[in-house]
Amino acid sequence: xxxxxxxxxxxxxxxxxxxxxxxxxxxxxxxxxxxxxxxxxxxxxxxxxxxxxxxxxxxxxxxxxxxxxxxxxxxxxxxxxxxxxxxxxxxxxxxxxxxxxxxxxxxxxxxxxxxxxxxxxxxxxxxxxxxxxxxxxxxxxxxxxxxxxxxxxxxxxxxxxxxxxxxxxxxxxxxxxxxxxxxxxxxxxxxxxxxxxxxxxxxxxxxxxxxxxxxxxxxxxxxxxxxxxxxxxxxxxxxxxxxxxxxxxxxxxxxxxxxxx
Amino acid sequence: xxxxxxxxxxxxxxxxxxxxxxxxxxxxxxxxxxxxxxxxxxxxxxxxxxxxxxxxxxxxxxxxxxxxxxxxxxxxxxxxxxxxxxxxxxxxxxxxxxxxxxxxxxxxxxxxxxxxxxxxxxxxxxxxxxxxxxxxxxxxxxxxxxxxxxxxxxxxxxxxxxxxxxxxxxxxxxxxxxxxxxxxxxxxxxxxxxxxxxxxxxxxxxxxxxxxxxxxxxxxxxxxxxxxxxxxxxxxxxxxxxxxxxxxxxxxxxxxxxxxxxxxxxxxxxxxxxxxxxxxxxxxxxxxxxxxxxxxxx
Numbered sequence: 001x002x003x004x005x006x007x008x009x010x011x012x013x014x015x016x017x018x019x020x021x022x023x024x025x026x027x028x029x030x031x032x033x034x035x036x037x038x039x040x041x042x043x044x045x046x047x048x049x050x051x052x053x054x055x056x057x058x059x060x061x062x063x064x065x066x067x068x069x070x071x072x073x074x075x076x077x078x079x080x081x082x083x084x085x086x087x088x089x090x091x092x093x094x095x096x097x098x099x100x101x102x103x104x105x106x107x108x109x110x111x112x113x114x115x116x117x118x119x120x121x122x123x124x125x126x127x128x129x130x131x132x133x134x135x136x137x138x139x140x141x142x143x144x145x146x147x148x149x150x151x152x153x154x155x156x157x158x159x160x161x162x163x164x165x166x167x168x169x170x171x172x173x174x175x176x177x178x179x180x181x182x183x184x185x186x187x188x189x190x191x192x193x194x195x196x197x198x199x200x201x202x203x204x205x206x207x208x209x210x211x212x213x214x215x216x217x218x219x220x221x222x223x224x225x226x227x228x229x230x231x232x233x234x235x236x237x238x239x240x241x242x243x244x245x246x247x248x249x250x251x252x253x254x255x256x257x258x259x260x261x
Numbered sequence: 262x263x264x265x266x267x268x269x270x271x272x273x274x275x276x277x278x279x280x281x282x283x284x285x286x287x288x289x290x291x292x293x294x295x296x297x298x299x300x301x302x303x304x305x306x307x308x309x310x311x312x313x314x315x316x317x318x319x320x321x322x323x324x325x326x327x328x329x330x331x332x333x334x335x336x337x338x339x340x341x342x343x344x345x346x347x348x349x350x351x352x353x354x355x356x357x358x359x360x361x362x363x364x365x366x367x368x369x370x371x372x373x374x375x376x377x378x379x380x381x382x383x384x385x386x387x388x389x390x391x392x393x394x395x396x397x398x399x400x401x402x403x404x405x406x407x408x409x410x411x412x413x414x415x416x417x418x419x420x421x422x423x424x425x426x427x428x429x430x431x432x433x434x435x436x437x438x439x440x441x442x443x444x445x446x447x448x449x450x451x452x453x454x455x456x457x458x459x460x461x462x463x464x465x466x467x468x469x470x471x472x473x474x475x476x477x478x479x480x481x482x483x484x485x486x487x488x489x490x491x492x493x494x495x496x497x498x499x500x501x502x503x504x505x506x507x508x509x510x511x512x513x514x515x516x517x518x519x520x521x522x523x524x525x526x527x528x529x530x531x532x533x534x535x536x537x538x539x540x541x542x543x544x545x546x547x548x549x550x551x552x553x554x555x556x557x558x559x
Binding site: 002003006010101102103105106107108109110111112113257259260 | 274311312314332333339346350360365
């Protein structure tokens with residue numbers, strides 16, 4: 001557990017910063033909801049009729065004038081994209097960061113197996129994502145209560161669960177890639193998160209690209225669908241979990257035999 | 262018992278040469294210097310022994326244990342000091358030292374404190390504010406605080422001032438006296454000659470020779486300096502011919518009788534025949550390799 005603790009300590013500042021920024025943005029959005037709501041009844045219709053633009057963000061499927069509808073779309077953008085970027089940076093830096101900084105040599109010449117290093121580093125990544133989401137969930141609940149809205153329990157939990165899995169999936173894929181890098185891959189990590197986000201938008205725009213939802217975790221974390229259907233799409237979710245496991249598996253296979261430069 | 266034993270240990274990075282067929286034996290309790298110029302394969306050998314990189318051929322054992330299958334057990338017995346130490350950004354010296362001890366599941370606070378005092382290392386400083394020499398000292402403490410059975414030190418003194426080098430060798434000598442095996446790499450021959458009992462010379466990825474320092478100096482080579490002639494006699498075994506002012510100097514590794522007969526007819530005004538120093542012998546080793554290399558390329 002020594003490495004896991006050290007990872008958490010080293011990542012604490014970034015975790016606090018990301019949690020604060022995402023929590024702040026989400027909280028602000030919720031706090032301005034009453035103001036939006038009064039105008040929403042007029043513009044909700046307009047929002048749902050902007051054709052493909054509405055479809056791209058799932059606004060054709062939810063009622064933007066209802067709290068959960070508003071929350072699902074807005075939450076999807078802030079926590080989904082923000083958390084995906086955070087998860088990508090954590091994952092891509094977990095192994096490659098040590099090689100870039102030259103500390104891999106320090107770490108791996110101590111009597112710890114590479115397997116243990118991998119387990120503890122992965123654990124630290126997933127734990128940090130869990131902490132961020134827990135804190136943001138708390139901030140969201142408090143903000144909702146402050147504006148007198150009671151989020152619908154099951155949908156609320158499903159939304160957060162979907163974003164949590166989404167972030168863990170992106171982090172796991174990036175963790176897998178990280179094992180192959182010997183320099184930091186921050187740009188690559190951010191690119192993967194952004195690509196996943198835009199793939200979902202493309203899939204929303206045209207039915208021909210619907211298969212992309214199996215590739216991007218934003219497919220099963222589509223707030224509008226979760227609100228409308230009250231469940232996560234099991235096909236997209238299974239594909240996402242498979243990709244995450246593939247990333248983790250690749251990291252374990254490759255990193256245990258990798259030459260440390 | 263051998264602390265380190267390698268059999269035909271080979272490492273290629275793709276097609277690039279790392280080390281080729283290294284057969285090395287370091288006995289437990291040895292103070293061993295691993296000498297070679299930059300790029301010779303010293304660090305590759307060390308990093309292979311530590312399991313950072315996997316050999317492409319051959320095998321190696323440390324205290325009789327295979328380096329590939331029993332890596333963690335081996336690392337528990339080793340204190341390693343890399344040639345270029347990097348630490349986690351933002352950590353204090355003391356935190357790095359304690360982290361290293363915790364990774365070994367040990368509490369080495371007392372010994373770490375003693376080492377820091379001897380090396381004049383401030384534990385409260387941030388590692389990223391340290392000079393190269395002070396970073397080296399952090400590495401020394403991390404490598405020695407747990408009293409390892411085997412110390413593997415890669416270019417340990419580069420960046421340390423002469424006083425610190427002396428203190429560092431004093432510490433190593435004490436550890437060695439208590440039974441620790443010391444294996445250090447260096448490209449500074451005089452340093453190895455002064456402190457080590459045995460040495461191996463590596464060049465172009467191959468181990469050229471490995472023996473006690475005393476025996477390494479006992480080649481049948483002599484440094485011959487003569488005055489009164491401008492060309493060295495045409496004999497086998499003459500190398501490194503240099504003119505210095507009116508003197509001519511060369512290394513000779515043949516029968517003295519043949520040399521003296523060849524010089525007998527020459528109008529010599531002075532002659533001086535001495536043992537070459539170790540530095541010269543190694544330069545001579547290196548040069549032979551270079552020539553062989555040049556010949557194979559041309």
